[in-house]
Amino acid sequence: MADKIENNGYVDPRPPVIGPGYTFETLTSKIADVVLMRRFQKGWIFGFGIAFLLALVLFNTIAYLVLKGVGIWGNSVPVGWAFDIINFVWWIGIGHAGTLISAILLLLRQSWRNSINRFAEAMTLFAVACAGLFPALHTGRPWVDYWLFPYPNTMGMWPNFRSPLMWDVFAVSTYATVSAIFWFIGLIPDFGTMRDTAKQPWQRAIFGILSMGWRGDAKHWHRYESAYLLLAGLSTPLVLSVHSIVSFDFSVGIIPGWHATIFPPYFVAGAVYAGFAMVLTIGIPVRKFYNLEDFITIRHIRNMCKVMLATGLIVGYGYLMELFFAWYSGNTYEQFMMKNRMFGPYGYMYWLLILCNILVPQLLWVKKYRDNLLVVFVVSMFINVGMWLERFVIIVMSLHRDFLPSSWRMYSPSLFDFSMFFGTIGLFLTLMFLFLRFVPIIPMFEMKVMLPQAKVEEGDEAAQKEKGTLGGAVPQFGD
C-alpha cells in the first residue's frame, strides 16, 4: 500500500498525510499515550460533562416517551412523521462518511484515509446508535417493535415484505452489525499495541482481552488483511444500499415530494455529504485539542472538502431535478408541492436549505478557504444544519399539505421533540468523548505503513521480516 511516488522521481506537490520526523516508536507513543498516559484533562471532563448531561436528557425523554406515548411529540395527522424520522435519516446519513472512508476509500487505495478512518468509523457506529433509537421509539407501541422482524411465531404472522419499513429493519440492522464488526476488527492490531505498551496491569488485561490474542504474526496479518478487505467489500454496497433503502421509506409512498425515482442516489450523496461535514465538525477540534495536526493534516481536510463539494453538487442536482420533474410531469400535485415548498408557509425552510447546502459550500471551490480551518468548520456546520433542513423539507413539508386541502395543517414541534434531538446529540458526543479517551483514535499500524521506514526496499525484506514486520507491537513470544 505504500506510495511508490518517490521511486519514480516524482515529487508529490500535495502536503503529506503524515507529519515529518516520526518513527514507529514516537508514533505509537503519540497516539497510544492519549489513552494510556494522559490524565483526565479539564477540557475533556468539561466536554464530557455537558455531553453526558444532554445524554441524561435523552434518557429521561425516552422514559417519559415510553410511559406516555409518542403524543408527547408534536406529530399529528397529517404530519405523522416529523422530528423522529428527520433525526433518524439525519443520523443515518452522518454515519455514511465513516463507512465510505473506511471501506470505499480502502478499496480505492486512498491511503490518506488511514488517519481518519477509525474515528470516522466510530462516528458511524455512534451515529447509527443514535439513529436506531428513533425508528425504535417512534412507534406507538415500542414494546412490540420486534414484530417487524421475520421470526417464526405461534401467531403464524409474518411482517409485510412489501413495506419499506420492513426493508429498513434489515438495512439498518445489517449496517449497524457490519459497521461494528468492521470497526472492531480494525482495532485489533492496535489493541495489541496498547496491550504491549500499557504500564498498568489492568490496562494490559483489558487490552489483552480486546486484542483477542493478537501477536502480530505474519499469519495474523495475512488473515487480518483478508478479513478487513472482505468486510470492506461487504460494507461498500451497504454505503449505497442503506440510504437507498431509507429513501424508499419515502419514494415508495405516494405523497408528492416523496414519490420520486431520484431519491436513492440523491439520498446517498446527501448522506456522504452530511457524513463528511460531521467528520470535519468533530475532526477539526479533536485534531487541535489532541495535537494531532501531524496525522490529520491539511491534506485530509482538503480532500474531505473536495468530497463535500462533489457530493454537495450531486445534492444540488437532486434539488434541481425535483424542480424539473415537478414542472415536466405536468402533475398538479407535484407542481403544487414544489410551489408550496418554495412559497408556502414553510418556504423559509426551503430557502434556508438552499443557503446551507448549496450556496455556502461553494466557498470550498477556493483553495484559500479549503485551507482555512475556521472556514471549513463553519461550512461543515452549515451543511450539518442544511442536511437536517433537507429532511424537514422532504418529510414535514410534503406531509403537511398533500392531496386533500381539508387535511392541510401546520406542524409545530413540542419540547420533547427538541429534548429527544439534542439528547441524541448528547449521546453521540458522550460516546465520542469516551472513544477519544479510551480507544486509540488513529490506527497506529496503518499510520506506520505510511512512515518512510515502512517502505520496503529490495534486499531489506529479510531483515524487515526478522525485525517483525511493520508493527511497533513486536510480538514477544513467550512473554
Added chain:
Amino acid sequence: MSHQDHHHDIEPIREEIEQAARGRSGREFWRSLEELADTDRFREFLHREFPALNAPETDPSLLDPTGRRNFMKLMSASLALAGLTACTRQPKEKVIPYVKVPEGLVPGKSSFYATAMTLGGVAQGLLVESNEGRPTKIEGNPDHPTRGGTDVFAQASVLSLYDPDRSQSVTYLGDVRTWGDFLNGFRSALDGQRTKQGNGLRILSETVTSPTFAEQMRKVMAQFPQAKWHTYEPASRDGARAGAVLAFGETANAVYRFENASVVLSLDADFLTNGPGATRYARDFMSRRRLTDGATEMNRLYMVESTMTTTGAKADHRLPLRAVEVDSFARTVAAGLGINAGAPGALSAEAKKMADVVARDLKASAGKAVVIAGEHQSPAVHAIANAINSSLGAIGNTVIYTAPIEANPVDQAGSITELVRDMNAERVDLLIILGGNPVYNAPIVKDERTGKDLSFLDAMKKVGVRVHLGLYNDETAEHCQWHVAESHYLEGWSDALAYDGTASIVQPLIQPLYGGKNGHDILAVMGNEPGIPAYEIIRNYWKTRLGADFETSWKQALHDGFIPNSALTAKPVTLKADFAASLPAVPNVAQEIVFRIDPTVHDGRFANNSWLQELPKPINKVTWDNFAIISSKTASSIGLSPKEEPNHTQAKMLKLVHEGRELTLPAWIQPGHPDDSVTVYLGYGRSRAGSVGTKLGFNTYTLRTAETAFVAHSGVKFEIGSGSYELASTQEHFAIDTSGIKSDFMIAGEDLTARHILRSASLEEYSHDTHVLHHGAHKPGKELTVFPHWKYDGYSWGMAIDLNACVGCNACVVACQSENNIAVVGKELVAKGRIMHWLRIDTYFKGGVVNPEVYFQPMMCQQCENAPCEVVCPVNATVHDAEGLNVQVYNRCVGTRYCSNNCPYKVRRFNYLLYGDWETPSLKNVRNPEVTIRSRGVMEKCTFCTQRIQAAKIEAEKQNRPVRDGEIQTACQTACPTEAIIFGNLNDPASRVAKLKNEPRNYDVLADLNTRPRASYLGPIRNSNSELGGAKGHGDSHGGQQAGGANHG
C-alpha cells in the same frame, strides 16, 4: 349519631330480617339476602347511613368519583349494595321493544325501543339501541313524522345520560337530602301558597309541548288560580308566533311541506339543520334534489342570511345580508309580488336585484313556492313571509298552519321579563323552575321604572323559596335552596308533540341512574296526587284519549313511539287585509350583533357533552369554543387583520359593546359573512357546567337583552380587543379553487380545481351534458396493470354519498363517534391535529371571500381497492378482506403511522396518547360492546361499521339467504336526515348503492391516483338562476387541465 342510637337502629332491622328468614319455612327458599332484607326499614336505614347513595337501588359503580374512603364504606355496606342489588336496570313498567322481540333478553344482542327526545320542547322520534339494559346508541325512528334521521343533539344525548357530572340527588342548600325530605319542605311551602291562592307562586318551565304536562298544569292552576306559569328558553320562537298574529290575527304553527316546493326563499332561516322538524324538512327538501335516474329537475333555494349556515351553504343563490336588512329584503320581494308590506329600508343594488329575481321566480312557481323566515327574525319578517305564502297560494300546498304545538304559547321574552320584574318587586314567594338554567341563560331585563339592567339571579334571590329541577347541579341549582335531580329522557316517562303536533311517547330504557324525577313528578306533588309514577300519569292521560281498545293501542303507541294520526290538522288562516299597517317600520341600523343558538352545544345545555364540544361547528370547524364571527371587510375596518396563516389558531380579540355592556371574545373572520354585523353563539362561558364544560368560551348572554334577544342593534359597537386566543379548528380554510399561494411559478397546478376533489356544476350545464362534472378529470383504466384483478365473489361492499343531499349537519359524525366508541381528545389536542373522528365533513369554499359558494364532503376511509396504506404497513396490521374492505387489526398495529402518511385522504387516526377513558365507571356504559376500545399507540379508522356488516351476515347465514339490500346500514347512514349516504353490495346490480354508482354524477375522489376507492361521491349540482349571474359552478374551469387519455367517469 351516637353508638347507642346506632345500636337501636340496627337491632330491629336485624330482627326483621331474621324473622323474615324464620317466616319462610321448610321448602320455601329465599334466593338472596336482598329478597330477605327487602324491608322498608332496612332501606331507610341504609339511606340514612349512606346519604350519597340517595337511593338504595343506585348501583355504586355508577357513582363517580369514588374516593377510597367512600369505597371502604361501600364495601362495608356490601350486603346492601353489592349483594342486594341486581344488575338489571330495566324500568319496572312494561316497555315494548321495537322490532326484535326478545324472548327474555338474549345476552349480547341489542334491542331497540322507540322513544322521543325533545329539544325546544318539540319531539324528535327516536329508536334507541339497548345492550343488556343499557341504552348505547340513538337512531332515528323512520316511522315517526321526523323520518329516520337525527340531529347531532339526539345522537349525543346518550352520552349525557351517563355523564358522571349529572346531578345525582336532591339537595337543600347544597346538602344531600332525600326525596322524602324534599316532599316535606315542598309541601309546607305549597301549603303557604294555598291560602293565597298561589298568589306568590310562579312556575318557570322551558318550552313544553307535552299534553300530559299541560293537563297536570291545568290541575295545578285550578288549585292555585293566582299562580303563573312562565315559559322561557333561549331558543324561543317568539318571532314566528308574533308574526302569525301580525299576519293572521291568531297564533299558528307553520308546518312546511318542502316536498311540494319548487322554489324556496329562506329569509335567514336555517331550516335544514335547526329548529323543529329540521330533519324532516331536510329530507323533504332534498327529495327534490336527487337528480337520479336521469332526472334533470330540482327545486331552487334562495337564501338571504346574516350568518353563514349549512342551509345557506346549500342554497342555489345566497346573499349575505345583515339580520336587520332581511326585513327590507322581504318587503322588496313582497312589493315585487304586489303585496303591500310597508316601505323597505335601504338595500344594496345586488340585494335589490336578487329580490326582483326572487319575486319573479316565486310568482312563476305560485302554488309550488314557499317562503320561510328564520326563528330569530323579527315578527315583521315572519308576517311578511306569511303574507307572501298566502298570496302565492302556498297555504295548503307547501305550508300548512295548525294550532300551536306549545302547551303555553306565550311570548317567552315577555314571559321571562314579567317573571323577573315580579321577582324583583318581591311579588314571588315560591319559584319552581322545572328544567332549564335561567340564572345562566335568561336575558337581561330592564327595570320598568329605573331602566336599569335586572339580572335574573338578583331578582330570583328575592324569592323566599326556590326549587330547581335540573339534569345538572348548575348555575341555577347553586342559587336555589332546593335542587331536585332530573331524570334524563332515557330514564323517565313523558310525552311530547312533534313539529307537526304528532303526539310522541317518551319511553325510558333504563331506571333513573341517580333516582331522578321529572316535571310530571313535581307537578303530581303540586296537584296533590303524589306517589303516582310518571308512567301512570302519562298512561292515564292517554287512557281517555286512545279509544276503546286502550291496551292494544297503547302497546302500539309504545312500540311505534307515537300515537298514529295525531298530527294537528291544518286550520284555515286568512291574511289580515291591513296587516301591513301593523308592521313596525324598518329600523335604521349601523351595526348589529346577532345571537345564535350554538350548532353544537345548543343554548348551553349540552356544554358538558364532550362529543358535542369536540364536534367541529359547521362551516368554520372550530371546536370547544365560541367566538365572534365577522366579515373580512369589517375586521380590517376596525384594525383586525385577517390571519396570514389560515387558522394557525391564534385569533385576535374583538370587543363587543351593547348599550354599555361589554364582552371581549376571539374574532373569527368568516367568508360570506355580511359587513357591519357580528354573530355570536350562545351557550358558552358556563361557570357550573361540569368537568367538561365549565369555563369554556365566553358567556354571550351577558350582552343579550329580552327586548332584542336575537339581534341587538342599538348602542352596538365593535372594537379591537387586546391579546389573542387559541381556537382549535379541525380544518384550515382553503378555497377549492385557489391554493392560497400567490405565485406564478408553475404553469399548471395553479388552482386546486385541477384535483377534482369536488366536482360541481350548475343544473343548466348538467342537463346539457350529464358528464360535465368529469371534464378534465382523469381516471386510470383498469387495464393499466399487468397483475390480474382480484375477483370479489360474494359481497363487495361500497358506499355512495350524494353531495347534493348532504347538508353538512354533522349528525353522521356524532353517530360514528357513538357507534364506534371514538375517543374525545380535548381542545389542546384538537389544536395539535389529533382529533379522532373517523368521519369528518370537509368544507370547501369557492369564489371570493365576500360571498363564496360552500360545499360539504363527508370524508371517511374510502376503502380503496388499491389501498396505499396496506402496502406500507410493515406488520400487516392493515389488510384487505375478500369483500373489498380495508380492515385495521388493532392488535397487530405497532404504530409506525406510515399508513396515515401514505393515505391520500388522511382519514386514519392515531392514538398518540391513551385517549380512551378507561376509568370513569359510568362512561363504560355508553360504549358499544361490539366495538373494541382502542388503546394507546394504534391506528384506527372507519371500517364501514364492520360490526354491523358482520351482524347482518350472521343473521343472513342463519336464515340461509344473502344479506338483503338495505339490511346493513352504517351508523352515518342511519343518522343522515337526507339519506345522502347509501351503503350496500356492489355485486348486486339491483342494490341502491350499485345504482347510484352508475349515476352520471358519480365520481371517486382523487381517482387519478388509481386508489379505486369503494366510497364514491355524487357531485353537487346547483340550480342557479341565469338571471343572477347564472352558472357559477364548474363552467369557469372548462378547457383547462384536459389530462391526456382522460377516462371520463
